[in-house]
Amino acid sequence: MSALSVEQVHGSDLDLKKALLEADLPTDDIEDEGRTFFRIVSDDNQTVGFAGLEACEDDKLLRSVVMLPGQRRKGFGHAAVSAALVHVEPGRDVFLVTTNASPFFARLSFIEVQRENLPAAVLATRQLSSLCPSSATIMKLTRPPT
Ligand SMILES: CC(C)(COP(=O)(O)OP(=O)(O)OC[C@H]1O[C@@H](n2cnc3c(N)ncnc32)[C@H](O)[C@@H]1OP(=O)(O)O)[C@@H](O)C(=O)NCCC(=O)NCCS
Numbered sequence: 001m002s003a004l005s006v007e008q009v010h011g012s013d014l015d016l017k018k019a020l021l022e023a024d025l026p027t028d029d030i031e032d033e034g035r036t037f038f039r040i041v042s043d044d045n046q047t048v049g050f051a052g053l054e055a056c057e058d059d060k061l062l063r064s065v066v067m068l069p070g071q072r073r074k075g076f077g078h079a080a081v082s083a084a085l086v087h088v089e090p091g092r093d094v095f096l097v098t099t100n101a102s103p104f105f106a107r108l109s110f111i112e113v114q115r116e117n118l119p120a121a122v123l124a125t126r127q128l129s130s131l132c133p134s135s136a137t138i139m140k141l142t143r144p145p146t
Pocket residue numbers: 023025063064065066067068071072073074075076077078079096097098099100101102103104
């Protein structure tokens with residue numbers, strides 16, 4: 001895998017929106033407050049994908065993890081998640097919702113959790129409350145305080 005760099009982008013970034021739409025991931029709320037998105041760029045200056053974080057009071061929602069179709073299965077997805085997690089303060093739990101990539105996230109130590117065990121602020125996110133189907137899998141990464 002080539003070296004990657006990470007650039008913060010706004011939710012209005014057109015490449016971000018296109019990548020999410022093509023992967024059937026939610027875009028309705030990407031320009032709302034409290035979201036931070038990252039563009040993942042290869043060493044030959046190609047965008048390989050995106051990842052995002054959403055603030056939920058004491059915790060974070062990892063969202064909008066998408067690698068461009070020609071860039072999958074090269075280790076970029078794992079690298080993108082790791083790059084996003086650098087921006088999460090120690091001790092804060094990270095949640096996500098996914099319809100089809102739970103094995104990918106399980107390899108990154110996320111474990112499945114039930115809706116009834118979620119903090120209210122996570123449950124209230126638009127991803128959880130309206131944009132993702134109720135059948136989607138919710139996962140949590142517990143991060144120890146340093
Ligand atoms: C999920 C996604 C980000 C993974 O990115 P990636 O760059 O292909 O992942 P990596 O190369 O870092 O890791 C690949 C490993 O994860 C696993 N994996 C990747 N996508 C998977 C999926 N959808 N389901 C199950 N396992 C998956 C593969 O088994 C692979 O392991 P292997 O190399 O031993 O076969 C990418 O497939 C994608 O953009 N999918 C569409 C959008 C999406 O579903 N995003 C997640 C919802 S937030």
